[in-house]
Amino acid sequence: MKQFFILCVFAFASASAFVIPSLTLDPLQQIKRIVPEIFNLTDLRVDLDDIKSSISPGKCPEATELPEPFKLNSFLGTWYEIKRTGQIFENGLRCVQANYKLDQAAGNVIVNNSGVNPKGKPVATIGTAATTDKSNVFAVKFFPLSPSAQYWVVDTDYTGYSLVVSCNNVFGFFNINDAWILSRKPSLDNEIIQKLEAKVIELGFTKLRFTDTPQDC
Numbered sequence: 001m002k003q004f005f006i007l008c009v010f011a012f013a014s015a016s017a018f019v020i021p022s023l024t025l026d027p028l029q030q031i032k033r034i035v036p037e038i039f040n041l042t043d044l045r046v047d048l049d050d051i052k053s054s055i056s057p058g059k060c061p062e063a064t065e066l067p068e069p070f071k072l073n074s075f076l077g078t079w080y081e082i083k084r085t086g087q088i089f090e091n092g093l094r095c096v097q098a099n100y101k102l103d104q105a106a107g108n109v110i111v112n113n114s115g116v117n118p119k120g121k122p123v124a125t126i127g128t129a130a131t132t133d134k135s136n137v138f139a140v141k142f143f144p145l146s147p148s149a150q151y152w153v154v155d156t157d158y159t160g161y162s163l164v165v166s167c168n169n170v171f172g173f174f175n176i177n178d179a180w181i182l183s184r185k186p187s188l189d190n191e192i193i194q195k196l197e198a199k200v201i202e203l204g205f206t207k208l209r210f211t212d213t214p215q216d217c
Helices: 003-019 027-039 048-053 190-202
Strands: 055-057 077-084 094-103 108-116 122-131 137-141 149-156 161-170 174-183
Touching: 077 190, 149 190, 161 190, 174 190
Parallel strands: none
Antiparallel strands: 055 174, 077 094, 077 174, 094 108, 108 122, 122 137, 137 149, 149 161, 161 174
16 A cells, blocks of 8 residues: 555656656666665565556546445454555565554544565554545545555455545646445455456456465465
8 A cells, every 4th residue: 555655756766757867767677776775675676567558648537436435443353355456565465464453533434554574573553534525435544744645445344345446646646545345255256256357348448467465374
């Protein structure tokens, strides 16, 4: 759920490609080169095709409310990541979970994402999700000074599955989008998965490529 990282790095890489004549790499190649250096992720494996699948021309589709009012309290708790699209910072991660807890004092949701990296080491990131004018859409931040990323609950039954989409406009010319299929258990019925994947296409995200998230810990 760290799409704001991509926004920041892509903006930096794009600017570098145009401002510094000696840099001949295109923005996507810049991301592959710069990201590991910035965050000291020497074992990061970046698939440029996955990154490209998350970039679309034009603006994001407008987020819509669920048919029924969103029940935040029912959505809180632990979700297992079943499938994800081309997230740079989730490459190689398995046993990914997202835990949501209400911060009563601030009125936000505490987001705790955890998983196991390729070296077998547990990793976690904690952020906050602020409410917006739509009850099922949140603005997520993992660092105080970072830009927020959209977190749009497109579909959920609260007890079994959820489909989450994030789409963020960049410079008004293109957008970066990703999606996650979540489950209350480490597995999910294939029929439900296919239904949720079809819903992503219906929203207009036809280039996104889902990959399985191993839940074998």
